[in-house]
Amino acid sequence: SLQHKDANLHPLWKGPLDVPGGSRQSPINIRVRDSVFHPNLAPISTQYDPNTCLHIWNNGYSFLVEYDDCTNKSVVSGGPLENPFRLKQFHFHWGVNNDWGSEHTVDSKVFPAELHLVHWNCTKYRTFEEAVMEDNGLVVIGVFLKLGRRNEKLQKLVDILPSVRYKDALTEFNYFDPSGLLPACSDYWTYSGSLTTPPLTESVTWIIMKKPIEVDHSQVILVHQVFVTDL
Ligand SMILES: NS(=O)(=O)c1ccc(B(O)O)cc1
Numbered sequence: 001s002l003q004h005k006d007a008n009l010h011p012l013w014k015g016p017l018d019v020p021g022g023s024r025q026s027p028i029n030i031r032v033r034d035s036v037f038h039p040n041l042a043p044i045s046t047q048y049d050p051n052t053c054l055h056i057w058n059n060g061y062s063f064l065v066e067y068d069d070c071t072n073k074s075v076v077s078g079g080p081l082e083n084p085f086r087l088k089q090f091h092f093h094w095g096v097n098n099d100w101g102s103e104h105t106v107d108s109k110v111f112p113a114e115l116h117l118v119h120w121n122c123t124k125y126r127t128f129e130e131a132v133m134e135d136n137g138l139v140v141i142g143v144f145l146k147l148g149r150r151n152e153k154l155q156k157l158v159d160i161l162p163s164v165r166y167k168d169a170l171t172e173f174n175y176f177d178p179s180g181l182l183p184a185c186s187d188y189w190t191y192s193g194s195l196t197t198p199p200l201t202e203s204v205t206w207i208i209m210k211k212p213i214e215v216d217h218s219q220v221i222l223v224h225q226v227f228v229t230d231l
């Protein structure tokens, strides 16, 4: 019962967006008082093998940490999910300053940044690219970031960012456990939505963690230094 923002009011895209049949566009504002508690909904279970980490690259919009998705070594399951979904990549969304950045909001509160862990339905589809375009293709876990204590688990990632400062840069990154980026509290909201950037396909089951993780100023500043336009 979480209302969906009209695709044309999407905070990031200016101008008309003719998303065919856009009836469940993400991001949305999560109105906590409208959410319904389901006591029989199982907890979300993540099993990530840090050795499946491949590399980090800058696609010009964000930096992505990509994982080897040829096995079920790194998957999310449980919660509303009928089968495991394989981790493909994670990335962040942030703003030009610290008071703007997250895509989803909670009772209209914006967080400085938002982490997205992208998984695909390896039972129903053969590849990630196929799953992106299909019903029940993806599960994205969203985690809010807030300014606070230094996050030691994030530092290894922050330290390598200067090596992917420019669009299309890619660096080998072969051991990273993304479960260190999940909050200790396992409470979450879930809704059926879409990708938040083109192709905006409505193939996503969103799992938004209720509690943010904390990062300190020095860690956010480094994130802001990525994507200086190509010289
Ligand atoms: N921002 S998001 O997690 O909704 C997302 C994930 C993947 C892609 B994609 O691979 O095109 C686009 C947006």
Ligand SMILES: [Zn+2]
Pocket (backbone or CB within 6 Å): 091, 092, 093, 116, 196
């Ligand atoms: Zn995203």
